Amino acid sequence: MDRRNFLKYSGLASGTLALAGISSAGFVAGRNKDGNTGFGRTPYGKDQFFNRKPFLVEQPTYMKVGTPERIGYLDHLFRRNAELRYHIFSYGREGFQKVRDEGPEKLPEPLKSYYIDNPSAFEEFFRAMDRANEQKANWEKYKDRYMLAEAWSAAHASPLGAPGAFPREPRGNPEESDFSGVNEDSLKLKSPQHGSRLIKKISHLFGATLTGITKIKKEWVYQGALRGRGRGDFEVPGHWKYAIVIAIPHEWESFYANPTYGTSHDAYSMLRFISGKLETFIKKIGYSARSHIPPTSYDLILPPLGIDAGLGEQGRHGILITPELGANTRLAAVSTDMPLEPDKPVDLGIRKFCNKCKICAEECPGKAISFAGSPYKTVRGYKRWSIDQDKCYTVWNSVATSQPRGCRICLAVCPYSRKNNWIHTIAREADPRDPTGLVSSAMLSMQKNFFSYPGGKEYLPPPEGNNKTYGKPPDWLRTEEWFDI
Amino acid sequence: MFPYSTMLQPIFWMVIGLLTGVFVIGLRYWLKDLNISMNWWKWVLLSFWIVLLAVTLCGSFTLMGENEWTAGYRFLLFFGTVITISGAGLWMILRRVNP
Numbered sequence: 001m002d003r004r005n006f007l008k009y010s011g012l013a014s015g016t017l018a019l020a021g022i023s024s025a026g027f028v029a030g031r032n033k034d035g036n037t038g039f040g041r042t043p044y045g046k047d048q049f050f051n052r053k054p055f056l057v058e059q060p061t062y063m064k065v066g067t068p069e070r071i072g073y074l075d076h077l078f079r080r081n082a083e084l085r086y087h088i089f090s091y092g093r094e095g096f097q098k099v100r101d102e103g104p105e106k107l108p109e110p111l112k113s114y115y116i117d118n119p120s121a122f123e124e125f126f127r128a129m130d131r132a133n134e135q136k137a138n139w140e141k142y143k144d145r146y147m148l149a150e151a152w153s154a155a156h157a158s159p160l161g162a163p164g165a166f167p168r169e170p171r172g173n174p175e176e177s178d179f180s181g182v183n184e185d186s187l188k189l190k191s192p193q194h195g196s197r198l199i200k201k202i203s204h205l206f207g208a209t210l211t212g213i214t215k216i217k218k219e220w221v222y223q224g225a226l227r228g229r230g231r232g233d234f235e236v237p238g239h240w241k242y243a244i245v246i247a248i249p250h251e252w253e254s255f256y257a258n259p260t261y262g263t264s265h266d267a268y269s270m271l272r273f274i275s276g277k278l279e280t281f282i283k284k285i286g287y288s289a290r291s292h293i294p295p296t297s298y299d300l301i302l303p304p305l306g307i308d309a310g311l312g313e314q315g316r317h318g319i320l321i322t323p324e325l326g327a328n329t330r331l332a333a334v335s336t337d338m339p340l341e342p343d344k345p346v347d348l349g350i351r352k353f354c355n356k357c358k359i360c361a362e363e364c365p366g367k368a369i370s371f372a373g374s375p376y377k378t379v380r381g382y383k384r385w386s387i388d389q390d391k392c393y394t395v396w397n398s399v400a401t402s403q404p405r406g407c408r409i410c411l412a413v414c415p416y417s418r419k420n421n422w423i424h425t426i427a428r429e430a431d432p433r434d435p436t437g438l439v440s441s442a443m444l445s446m447q448k449n450f451f452s453y454p455g456g457k458e459y460l461p462p463p464e465g466n467n468k469t470y471g472k473p474p475d476w477l478r479t480e481e482w483f484d485i
Numbered sequence: 486m487f488p489y490s491t492m493l494q495p496i497f498w499m500v501i502g503l504l505t506g507v508f509v510i511g512l513r514y515w516l517k518d519l520n521i522s523m524n525w526w527k528w529v530l531l532s533f534w535i536v537l538l539a540v541t542l543c544g545s546f547t548l549m550g551e552n553e554w555t556a557g558y559r560f561l562l563f564f565g566t567v568i569t570i571s572g573a574g575l576w577m578i579l580r581r582v583n584p
């Protein structure tokens with residue numbers, strides 16, 4: 001072979017090898033766990049973060065259409081269900097049927113008013129309880145297959161809610177409990193900007209993926225019950241000036257394998273430790289602090305605070321979507337009177353994208369998510385997306401888990417909940433910069449035509465579905481990989 | 486994970502750079518032997534097409550790496566068709582238009 005031909009054929013071989021190399025680099029970029037933002041990644045992993053500066057706005061993207069009102073504690077699904085259950089049990093074994101037959105009219109206040117205003121929620125509660133009994137009975141069939149998933153969830157749930165759990169629930173009035181342990185010999189803070197920068201650094205070091213700061217609007221404070229003091233209306237305490245909102249994701253691989261392999265408790269327990277430590281830190285530098293942590297230990301509604309703090313925007317499924325974590329964003333907050341500089345909200349075009357997308361609504365096994373063309377419901381003075389919580393809870397009681405521990409399909413299928421790798425980063429960066437909407441239409445069309453989704457009921461156990469998960473469960477959650485079944 | 490390791494990652498991209506260099510040298514000879522005369526805009530079009538090919542392969546394998554196998558295949562099928570058709574068009578332009 002002469003020199004010319006040698007160079008020609010080497011060129012051909014090199015080109016083929018380079019393409020093969022680039023393809024394998026692509027494969028590794030998809031597979032690599034470094035693309036999993038937040039969970040288990042160093043707080044110094046700067047490549048994880050999205051530059052919000054070009055998208056800062058003065059007003060958040062939720063729409064104020066009336067006079068804002070505070071949210072009643074019965075609007076919180078867990079609290080009203082707990083209250084209704086308590087009432088049912090007060091009648092003993094016959095309580096369930098008796099209360100169901102009598103209907104909302106015979107309930108004590110404030111349950112009676114709530115369920116008369118929301119009769120479908122009353123019906124749905126009993127449907128969910130019927131499904132809960134089936135779920136319990138069916139667990140025998142599934143307990144081997146999901147043994148590791150159950151253990152993974154139970155392990156994360158173990159630090160939650162037990163008496164003496166960290167951080168301790170507030171006791172007494174907030175004016176006492178939020179100040180208990182506050183360092184009275186503190187030093188003068190140089191400026192609120194210094195305060196915000198310090199708190200953000202510390203919260204990242206405690207494990208927060210995202211941290212934003214906002215003033216607390218009174219409409220984001222629950223009414224009718226206050227932790228530490230119990231039932232009864234209350235004025236928003238004067239020292240609840242700012243909320244430090246922290247966000248972390250669920251572990252990504254189990255998250256994609258929702259509903260049966262995922263759990264909410266992984267994020268909840270981490271949030272508990274991060275916000276508890278932040279509470280202690282703030283008290284030790286001289287300011288009041290109170291943690292607000294899911295699933296139930298809060299007096300503030302977290303998603304709108306996250307929006308005000310510039311972390312992201314609300315999605316059709318009602319959850320906060322952030323550019324880094326998508327809908328895999330779980331929130332906690334610490335309220336404080338420490339002088340801080342608040343962040344600005346952002347407009348990343350998420351609300352507009354949700355108007356077109358509707359994937360979560362198509363995939364929801366409970367039909368709990370609206371298909372409307374834009375946020376349609378006015379809730380306490382704001383027009384926004386709102387899901388049917390009661391239908392959602394029925395799904396929790398239907399999937400093949402030992403107890404209702406969530407579904408999270410809407411979060412896993414959301415196109416924003418994708419890895420931090422080059423292909424999704426292009427979408428993330430291009431869409432909010434495109435005023436024509438063409439990028440989002442192209443992305444959505446690819447999302448709908450290239451990706452396959454099992455579809456609504458398929459996530460439920462037989463006979464309605466086939467226990468499908470959105471993504472493939474990781475080997476460490478597949479019992480059959482490690483045990484003889 | 487390879488090539489995302491401290492030592493291998495820079496070496497990997499150096500090798501890819503080297504292979505690309507050899508490819509470009511070889512390509513020039515191929516074009517000459519096929520009697521295709523090139524000018525600046527033909528080079529721009531050809532480079533753009535090669536980048537598109539690389540991005541399509543890389544994108545499809547990235548999706549497969551994420552366990553989105555169906556999305557990866559469909560991505561390859563769709564953009565592969567676009568690349569093949571545009572490649573045929575480009576080939577005709579390269580051959581027929583003589584600067």
Ligand code: SF4
Nearest residue numbers: 364392395407408410
């Ligand atoms: S968690 Fe499941 S049931 Fe609830 S809204 Fe999301 S997809 Fe629907």
Ligand code: SF4
Nearest residue numbers: 315354357358360414
């Ligand atoms: S799945 Fe689509 S419609 Fe639903 S929240 Fe995500 S982007 Fe919005």
